[in-house]
Structures are given as C-alpha cells and as structure tokens.
Amino acid sequence: MKTSSVDQIIADLLGQKQYHYTSQQIFEQIRTRLPAVNRSTVYRSLDRLVSQGKVSISDIGTGSLVYELVGNGMHHHLVCQHCHQIITIPADEINPLFSKIEQESHFQIITNHLILYGICPGCQNKKEL
Amino acid sequence: MKTSSVDQIIADLLGQKQYHYTSQQIFEQIRTRLPAVNRSTVYRSLDRLVSQGKVSISDIGTGSLVYELVGNGMHHHLVCQHCHQIITIPADEINPLFSKIEQESHFQIITNHLILYGICPGCQNKKEL
DNA sequence: TTCGCAAATGCAACAAATCGCGTTATAATT
DNA sequence: AATTATAACGCGATTTGTTGCATTTGCGAA
Known part of the structure; x- marks a missing residue:
C-alpha cells in the first residue's frame, strides 16, 4: 500500500x-x-x-x-425534518444499544454520530405543514 | 396551499x-x-x-x-464500511429505543430506516485495510 | 367570474461529486 | 541501484444536485 x-x-x-x-x-x-x-x-x-x-x-x-x-467522542442528534432544529441525545441513551448490536453481530460499529430524523413538538402542532 | x-x-x-x-x-x-x-x-x-x-x-x-x-415498514441495516456488505437488524432490536426517545423528547421520529456503519467480522480480520 | 396572491414550475447558470484514463511515484523485489 | 507492479494522482468529461429569477397556475376572496 x-x-x-x-x-x-x-x-x-x-x-x-x-x-x-x-x-x-x-x-x-x-x-x-x-x-x-x-x-x-x-x-x-x-x-x-x-x-x-x-x-x-x-x-x-x-x-x-x-x-x-x-x-x-460520541454525540447523537435528533433533527427536525421541518424546522431543522437540532437536539443532542445523551450518548448513554444510545451506547447500550450499540454494545448489544456489536455483541450480536460481531460488527465493530463506527457510527459515532447517530442522527435521527423526526418532527419536533412545535412543528407537530402546526396545523398544515 | x-x-x-x-x-x-x-x-x-x-x-x-x-x-x-x-x-x-x-x-x-x-x-x-x-x-x-x-x-x-x-x-x-x-x-x-x-x-x-x-x-x-x-x-x-x-x-x-x-x-x-x-x-x-421499518427495516434497519448494518453496513460494512469496507466491503459494503449489508445486514438487516430486526426492528424489535431498535424500536424500544425509538419509543424511549420519543417519550423523552416528544419528537415524532420519522427515521424508519436506521443505518449503522461499521466493519464486519470478515474485514476486521484482514491484516491491512 | 374575475382578481390577485402565493405556491409551484421551468429554465439556465452554477456548483458539487463521480468516473475513465493516462501519468506519476512509492515500495517491494531482485 | 535498477526494475516492476500497482496505488495514488491529475485532468477533463460527465453526471448529479442547487439556486435565482421569470413565468405559470391553482386557490381563495371579492
């Protein structure tokens, strides 16, 4: 190489x-x-x-x-698909799942920055989108 | 509209x-x-x-x-960053976490296709990458 | 029905990303 | 040190994605 x-x-x-x-x-x-x-x-x-x-x-x-x-360093986010607001999720919330998946699949997980998309509370309340 | x-x-x-x-x-x-x-x-x-x-x-x-x-329909994947192999993760494995996050954040999670990246067992064993 | 606003579209210019191919250069072997 | 195989590179062409602006069109109000 x-x-x-x-x-x-x-x-x-x-x-x-x-x-x-x-x-x-x-x-x-x-x-x-x-x-x-x-x-x-x-x-x-x-x-x-x-x-x-x-x-x-x-x-x-x-x-x-x-x-x-x-x-x-791990850091995970929730992103609103409508207003693009970004919220951080504590790593502790996610890490146990990653560990479990690593054990079961024997993959070494590289994703250190998980992004979940959704609609934030504020945007859910807007009548039409 | x-x-x-x-x-x-x-x-x-x-x-x-x-x-x-x-x-x-x-x-x-x-x-x-x-x-x-x-x-x-x-x-x-x-x-x-x-x-x-x-x-x-x-x-x-x-x-x-x-x-x-x-x-x-939910379906989640593990993707190997090296050989691009794709493995499906049972939805049951992920859904509890999504529910927990929805309750705590009040976000409505849209992500229905979670992708986690890693290195698969086979590629981990290759001496050099 | 007509009017008028705002959303949706097309178009053209632009920017970002990919690809094939010939060239350069590294590292291993002799 | 010279040779060779091959990984990395640059370049140009192409594809993919974005943006500004003028135009069209659907929808509600008058």
Whole structure:
C-alpha cells in the first residue's frame, strides 16, 4: 500500500478539532497546505479513510454529509425534518444499544454520530405543514 | 396551499413498493408520466415531502441517498464500511429505543430506516485495510 | 367570474461529486 | 541501484444536485 500524504493531512485536520467537516470544508483546508491538490483526490482519500474505518460519515440534514475522525467522542442528534432544529441525545441513551448490536453481530460499529430524523413538538402542532 | 401533481406522483410511486429509491430513479420514473418535468422540480417536491414528514431519507452507503414513504415498514441495516456488505437488524432490536426517545423528547421520529456503519467480522480480520 | 396572491414550475447558470484514463511515484523485489 | 507492479494522482468529461429569477397556475376572496 502506498502512503498518501493527502490521507495523512485529512486525518490530522479532522483530529485537530472535536468536530466534523463537510467535504467542501476539507477540500478548502487541504488547499492551504497543498494548493495544487485536485478535488477528486480529496474525495478518493476520504473514501479510503472511511473504508479503513478511520473516519465516519453523518448526514445532519444540511444537504452535505459531514466527516469526522472515529474516536473523537460520541454525540447523537435528533433533527427536525421541518424546522431543522437540532437536539443532542445523551450518548448513554444510545451506547447500550450499540454494545448489544456489536455483541450480536460481531460488527465493530463506527457510527459515532447517530442522527435521527423526526418532527419536533412545535412543528407537530402546526396545523398544515 | 397549492396542490402539486408531482408531489402526488412521487408519493404514489414510493407507495407502490415497500422499497426505497434514489432521487435519480425517482426522476426517471416521473419522466415516464410527465416527460417534460424538470429535474429541479423533482428535488423540490422531495424536499416538501420530507419537510412534511411523509418521506424519509436514508444513506445506505452507496453514495446516493434513498427515499421511502414513511409507514412502509421499518427495516434497519448494518453496513460494512469496507466491503459494503449489508445486514438487516430486526426492528424489535431498535424500536424500544425509538419509543424511549420519543417519550423523552416528544419528537415524532420519522427515521424508519436506521443505518449503522461499521466493519464486519470478515474485514476486521484482514491484516491491512 | 374575475382578481390577485402565493405556491409551484421551468429554465439556465452554477456548483458539487463521480468516473475513465493516462501519468506519476512509492515500495517491494531482485 | 535498477526494475516492476500497482496505488495514488491529475485532468477533463460527465453526471448529479442547487439556486435565482421569470413565468405559470391553482386557490381563495371579492
């Protein structure tokens, strides 16, 4: 396996902050270090990192997927499909289920940022949608 | 509120099968009924249906999001981020958690197709990734 | 029925993401 | 060190998804 400098730079970037980036943000950040890097190279690098289980993908309902380093701390969200309000669910609420699934399936779960979609209490009350 | 014929056709389409479609598949299907329909109209129609809580979105790791009618039956998946194998998780495994979260948050959960990513037992054993 | 508002649509420009292919470069082997 | 296989890359073409704006159309009010 060849070593990819782009892989390393992305992993560094994602490791710096306990937060997630869109592919666009990652692309822009990489360009500050490797100005000539091609967009497709960044996408392919992200694919590799995901395939290796080092990076997780989440859809937080903003239209763009976000990437974050696995092990950067679990945090889960409830997202309202109508007003796009985001609520955080305590990790304790979810972790027992993940552990149970891991034991039963022998999968190693990478998802560290579970997103559940729904309609928030306020929007349920709006007569029409 | 004006009625959108495209909204109705999409809902019909999604209701016909207990299955999910990509936006591309939906677009192609719609064209068989409304040959002149514009791509952006389909996307905007999907946005409306999602916003109304009638349609759910899932990312099954294929690159494209899939849409399905809410109420078409729950089914959840474990997806291997390395070999893309997909395993189905019994709904019973997940439903209690959803009920608990609904009670505590008063959100109405729309997600009817939960996808958890991980590394499957086989891929965990591959020396390098 | 007509009028007028607001929602839905089409269109065209744009942006984001993917793909095929030829090239470059790393790392293992000799 | 030279050779070779193959992973990573850049580039251009294509596909997919988004946005602004002008137009059309359905629906309620007059």
